[in-house]
Amino acid sequence: MIPFLNAIGLWVLRFLDESGRVILLFYKTLIWTFRPPFDIRNLLKQIEEVGIKSIPVVLITGTFTGMVLALQSYTGFKRFNAEAFVGTVVALSMTRELGPVLSGLMVSGRVGSAMAAELGTMQVTEQIDALYTLATNPIKYLIVPRFLASLIVMPVLTVFTDVVGILGGYLVSVKLLGSNPTVYLRRTYDYLDLEDIYIGLFKAFIFGMIIAIIGCYQGFNTQGGAEGVGKSTTRAVVLSSLLILIANYFITAMFF
Amino acid sequence: MNETICRRGPDETMIQLKDVYKSFGQNHVLRGLNLEVKCGESMVVIGGSGTGKSVLIKCVIGLLQHDRGEIFVDGQEISHLSEEEWNVLRKKFGMLFQRDALFDSMSVWENVGFALRRHTKLSDEEIKTMAIEKLKLVGLVNVENRMPSELSGGMRKRVSLARAIAMEPAILLYDEPTTGLDPIMANVINDLIVAMREKLEVTSIAITHDMVSAYRIADRIAMLFKGEIIEVGRPDEIRASSNVIVQQFIHGEVEGPITRGADFVGQRI
Numbered sequence: 001m002i003p004f005l006n007a008i009g010l011w012v013l014r015f016l017d018e019s020g021r022v023i024l025l026f027y028k029t030l031i032w033t034f035r036p037p038f039d040i041r042n043l044l045k046q047i048e049e050v051g052i053k054s055i056p057v058v059l060i061t062g063t064f065t066g067m068v069l070a071l072q073s074y075t076g077f078k079r080f081n082a083e084a085f086v087g088t089v090v091a092l093s094m095t096r097e098l099g100p101v102l103s104g105l106m107v108s109g110r111v112g113s114a115m116a117a118e119l120g121t122m123q124v125t126e127q128i129d130a131l132y133t134l135a136t137n138p139i140k141y142l143i144v145p146r147f148l149a150s151l152i153v154m155p156v157l158t159v160f161t162d163v164v165g166i167l168g169g170y171l172v173s174v175k176l177l178g179s180n181p182t183v184y185l186r187r188t189y190d191y192l193d194l195e196d197i198y199i200g201l202f203k204a205f206i207f208g209m210i211i212a213i214i215g216c217y218q219g220f221n222t223q224g225g226a227e228g229v230g231k232s233t234t235r236a237v238v239l240s241s242l243l244i245l246i247a248n249y250f251i252t253a254m255f256f
Numbered sequence: 257m258n259e260t261i262c263r264r265g266p267d268e269t270m271i272q273l274k275d276v277y278k279s280f281g282q283n284h285v286l287r288g289l290n291l292e293v294k295c296g297e298s299m300v301v302i303g304g305s306g307t308g309k310s311v312l313i314k315c316v317i318g319l320l321q322h323d324r325g326e327i328f329v330d331g332q333e334i335s336h337l338s339e340e341e342w343n344v345l346r347k348k349f350g351m352l353f354q355r356d357a358l359f360d361s362m363s364v365w366e367n368v369g370f371a372l373r374r375h376t377k378l379s380d381e382e383i384k385t386m387a388i389e390k391l392k393l394v395g396l397v398n399v400e401n402r403m404p405s406e407l408s409g410g411m412r413k414r415v416s417l418a419r420a421i422a423m424e425p426a427i428l429l430y431d432e433p434t435t436g437l438d439p440i441m442a443n444v445i446n447d448l449i450v451a452m453r454e455k456l457e458v459t460s461i462a463i464t465h466d467m468v469s470a471y472r473i474a475d476r477i478a479m480l481f482k483g484e485i486i487e488v489g490r491p492d493e494i495r496a497s498s499n500v501i502v503q504q505f506i507h508g509e510v511e512g513p514i515t516r517g518a519d520f521v522g523q524r525i
Contacts, residue, residue, distance in 0.1 A: 125355055125360075126354070127358075130351070130359070132346065133319070133346060133349060134419075135346040137339065
């Protein structure tokens with residue numbers, strides 16, 4: 001019994017310790033974000049890395065999600081003659097849920113892992129120590145541009161995902177299943193509020209923070225050579241994906 | 257660029273560690289370490305692998321925070337410096353890392369000019385010109401546009417040295433400067449370290465377990481054993497030391513006080 005309790009106690013302690021350190025890093029990042037000088041060159045580079053290069057991935061994800069959503073809800077709705085509402089379901093699910101969550105998960109896989117791997121390699125090869133010795137704060141130099149880029153880019157990527165998702169749903173419904181295009185678009189417009197879109201974008205903004213902070217935290221805390229970098233990368237993706245799903249529930253509940 | 261150079265006379269103290277302790281959990285690495293480095297002096301700290309040599313210089317430049325004791329750098333006690341104060345103080349330092357620590361996403365000249373780009377308002381053109389000059393100083397030409405991954409180990413070390421001296425520091429720290437290099441390249445680096453001291457009049461601390469290198473670059477040598485400096489002296493004094501631990505280390509003998517007893521087992525950092 002005692003070893004069992006010991007193990008639980010140790011796990012709780014480790015969890016609290018780790019959470020505390022993530023929050024501390026988040027806090028320091030916020031402080032350095034507002035402290036000049038502002039490194040525009042680095043920020044633009046990261047926007048390209050996090051944002052522009054993620055566009056193909058989120059476009060494909062969004063299109064096929066919208067298409068499958070239309071196909072599935074059509075099958076269900078047909079059973080009680082509500083096919084006309086497919087457009088509504090696609091639009092609402094994409095903007096409120098699937099747009100931000102799926103683009104968040106894709107970006108976390110593509111970018112969060114890259115951040116952990118890059119900063120992790122820098123950590124184990126003493127490059128982060130070298131930054132300190134060159135009188136450069138690594139949080140300011142490495143984390144702040146990645147953090148800002150993720151915040152700015154995630155809502156934009158989500159808009160792209162939403163748009164192509166709705167478009168994909170429209171194509172499947174109208175071209176494949178023969179729905180009336182006018183009715184489909186009407187049902188999309190009529191039931192979609194601006195608030196639905198805002199909630200989705202707010203989620204994306206929070207997910208951007210999660211991806212950058214977790215990716216950078218794992219990178220900065222990498223130990224033990226190539227194996228350590230591998231572990232950090234995996235941990236960054238798993239942890240940020242889980243946090244995105246958990247945060248998603250709570251944000252949804254908040255605006256329910 | 258740096259007003260501290262030669263501000264102090266040659267007999268004045270540039271770096272002083274007083275009774276410094278540093279532990280990692282149960283592992284007590286530095287246990288009341290004392291060391292004094294004079295202005296313009298080349299101090300070499302020798303000691304076995306895992307005796308805390310790296311920890312020592314990382315404490316001096318603030319990459320690690322010591323637990324107890326005082327460290328003075330250029331007259332300033334460093335235990336309670338703020339982030340800003342550190343950033344000012346660190347501009348007086350240059351450090352050569354064991355694994356060269358070049359930024360592999362940047363070209364050679366961008367590496368060398370990194371601090372200039374961050375801390376001065378010079379244009380990229382001017383920075384590149386200065387970087388090329390520093391590269392010449394360490395014996396490298398026509399490498400400025402290459403990436404670090406395209407260079408050999410010895411060249412990377414030299415680029416790293418050029419980066420360390422880019423801001424004309426008053427103090428240079430060398431973390432195992434010759435580790436992993438062939439004997440000829442190791443001597444090239446040793447000669448460069450001597451040249452740096454003569455040309456730039458820097459104060460330096462080098463840590464090494466390479467005795468050839470230590471004799472070549474040192475004004476004085478300090479032996480670190482079990483977290484304390486057990487002997488300091490000029491190279492000839494160290495050679496003639498009556499301390500059995502020092503004798504065992506400099507001659508690389510397997511049998512002796514360093515390897516004897518339970519203390520050696522698991523004594524690692």
